[in-house]
Amino acid sequence: MHSLARPALPLFCALAALLAIWSDPASAQDGGATAATSFCTVDPFDGASLDAGWTVSGVGDADDGSATLVGGKLRIASDGSSLYHGADHGTFVHRTVPGNLQAEVDFSALAADGGGTYRKACLTARSSLDPLAARVMVCVVPGHPTGPAVYFDVRTTDGGQAEELGSIRDDLPVPQRLALVRRGAAVTVSFLDDTGEWVVPAGALGGTVDVALGPSPEVGI
Numbered sequence: 530m531h532s533l534a535r536p537a538l539p540l541f542c543a544l545a546a547l548l549a550i551w552s553d554p555a556s557a558q559d560g561g562a563t564a565a566t567s568f569c570t571v572d573p574f575d576g577a578s579l580d581a582g583w584t585v586s587g588v589g590d591a592d593d594g595s596a597t598l599v600g601g602k603l604r605i606a607s608d609g610s611s612l613y614h615g616a617d618h619g620t621f622v623h624r625t626v627p628g629n630l631q632a633e634v635d636f637s638a639l640a641a642d643g644g645g646t647y648r649k650a651c652l653t654a655r656s657s658l659d660p661l662a663a664r665v666m667v668c669v670v671p672g673h674p675t676g677p678a679v680y681f682d683v684r685t686t687d688g689g690q691a692e693e694l695g696s697i698r699d700d701l702p703v704p705q706r707l708a709l710v711r712r713g714a715a716v717t718v719s720f721l722d723d724t725g726e727w728v729v730p731a732g733a734l735g736g737t738v739d740v741a742l743g744p745s746p747e748v749g750i
Contacts, residue, residue, distance in 0.1 A: 589660035594620025616660035623749030667718040695730020714739040
């Protein structure tokens with residue numbers, strides 16, 4: 530694992546090594562809207578700064594986050610207070626992705642600068658930057674009290690109550706590859722295990738759920 534000197538960060542620091550997003554021109558059926566743009570982006574984060582397509586935003590009470598590239602990795606520092614079942618608070622590195630999509634990311638590390646045992650780094654799609662926006666996320670939680678975990682959470686409509694798709698105890702060390710696939714309103718989340726198989730959550734909602742993301746959600750980490 531790439532070793533980095535730890536800066537004085539507000540809460541916690543996540544490192545991502547690769548983010549790939551594919552979008553196709555098929556319609557996302559939320560509200561009957563149609564998205565007609567097609568693109569593929571694979572970002573190894575090996576430049577001196579983020580590509581122009583990315584935006585760094587604070588969601589909720591996160592107002593002092595940052596995103597920098599160091600040694601072929603994206604380092605995200607965040608001061609957001611929570612990403613769980615209430616309003617969302619965190620730093621979001623994202624881009625607008627219309628229509629059906631598939632996104633994958635490799636998380637390389639989650640530094641314990643703070644944020645408590647439940648600090649997490651997530652691959653997320655959300656309808657907007659509102660703290661109560663519809664969204665789905667798949668997260669790594671390496672410091673979970675009962676052991677490292679991959680955690681799945683969803684808010685199916687704007688302003689709705691978030692709920693857990695599942696939480697899987699995962700003894701695999703990071704880097705951890707996470708994936709999110711959208712086909713119409715249906716979104717599936719998963720992670721790659723050590724046998725090369727994609728694993729979906731086994732919670733009450735299962736790994737696929739309808740989420741009102743709109744025709745052009747914001748997707749990122």
